[in-house]
Structure formats: C-alpha cells, structure tokens
Amino acid sequence: MGRSPCCEKAHTNKGAWTKEEDQRLVAYIKAHGEGCWRSLPKAAGLLRCGKSCRLRWINYLRPDLKRGNFTQEEDDVIIKLHQVLGNKWSLIAAQLPGRTDNEIKNYWNTHIKRKLIARGIDPRTHQPASAAAVAPAAAAAAAAQSSFRHHGDDEAVARRSCSRDSGCIAAHSSDDDDSTSGSLPHQHAVGGIDLNLSLSPPTSQPSSPAAAKGVVASGYGQGSES
DNA sequence: AAGTTTACCAACCGCATATAT
C-alpha cells in the first residue's frame, strides 16, 4: 500500500547482532535513553534499522530482563492470561516482569500449546478439544487448523503428528483468523492477579465471553508436565 | 559416525495504531 520502508535497507545490516553492535546500542541507550528509534541507529553508529535496534534492546539487551526457564507459576499465568486476552503477547508480557512478548510468544508456541493439546485442550479456545467436535463443521475445521499453523514449529508438530501418530490432524492450508479479534476486556482478575487493562475509562461491565463463562477458574496449571 | 529430524529462539516482515504536521 505504498508505505515507505522504515529505514534505508540498502545500508543496513541484517541477521544476528554482533557483540560490538550490542555494546554500541547499550552504550547509546544508557547515555541517551530509549526513544526515537528511527534516528538512533545513525546516532549510535549502527548500520541497523531502528526497528531492529528496538527489538534487540527490548528482547535481549534490556537490563531488567529475566532470562532462563519459565516457572510453573509463570506458565499458569500465561495460560490464564491467554485465555482472557488471546494472542495479546504484549499485554501478557506486561503481567510478567522481566519477560518479553517475543519470549512469551515463543514459549507459548513451543511449550504451552503442546502441553494443552496433550491435555486435550484446544489452545486457542481453551475448551476441551472434544467441544470442537460438536461445533459446526467449519468451526471445527478452523479450530483444528489453528492448533497447527502451517509454518514453522507448528508445522513441525503437525508433521510429527502425521508421521508418527496415527491421526493426521492438520490440513495445512489457509491462515486461521485471529483469535484476538473482538473487544478487549477492561479489567480482569486472573488467577488471583488483578489486571487493569483499561483502554478507556474503567467500567464494571463484564469482560470477555471467555471470562464471563467463568473459565478463568478452570483447573489450568494444576498438573505440571515436563 | 553420519545423516535426519525436532526443538528452540533471535530476528525479520508487514500491518495497525498513535502521533505529528
């Protein structure tokens, strides 16, 4: 749609960051603070686009990042928040200090999703997978597809399902629609966590349909896998 | 030991939204 690129791609590095680039970025942000990502690379002497710098800082270099394995509590929080918020990774990350949206997204896709599927729970709807069976055919098909996206690791999972397990679930074709569509809740109490997610003046209206069903109180996170 | 598959995670891309002009 004719939007100009965020940066001059001809003169930017791509791929993994070097130690020196990291040092430059950290030094610059320490000296000048975050912000103005577009001009930062030039000012910091980096041949990177601003977007890339921002991502590198947020996902890797920020000093307050908590690295290492997710705890069981974090698992539970992620699952519960996802149940309410859907794929709003940034909102979920906001409830987990030291974790980034990218990290949580990766963790969801590589660990939690599988864990839920193993428990017979549709990771998108957070309903028992059998519930999809009674839904209209189209919806059921969509749900099945959504469990196995057609690229990346999920495709790998799907491949595995096809090759090793008897049941080949995936019809790896079209994209699923986004589960995150629909209005966001304003406030939630999830797993004992009070969420103030106000996007507008707080109201006391009921939250999302999922939350309204009381699924928040369901037994996620009780059994641990691993 | 070599080749193949799987799992993980950093980074990129494109779109949506916010902000400035």
Place this chain on the structure above:
DNA sequence: TATATATGCGGTTGGTAAACT
C-alpha cells in the same frame, strides 16, 4: 480534517544445537 511518519505488535522465518535413527 487529512495526510505522513514513527512506533508497536503479532505472525512468521531461518539458523543452529540437541536428539534420534
């Protein structure tokens, strides 16, 4: 108010180490 630009977000991809055959 309309348009342009910057930033943020979510989906996706690619590289690589580990596990498996």
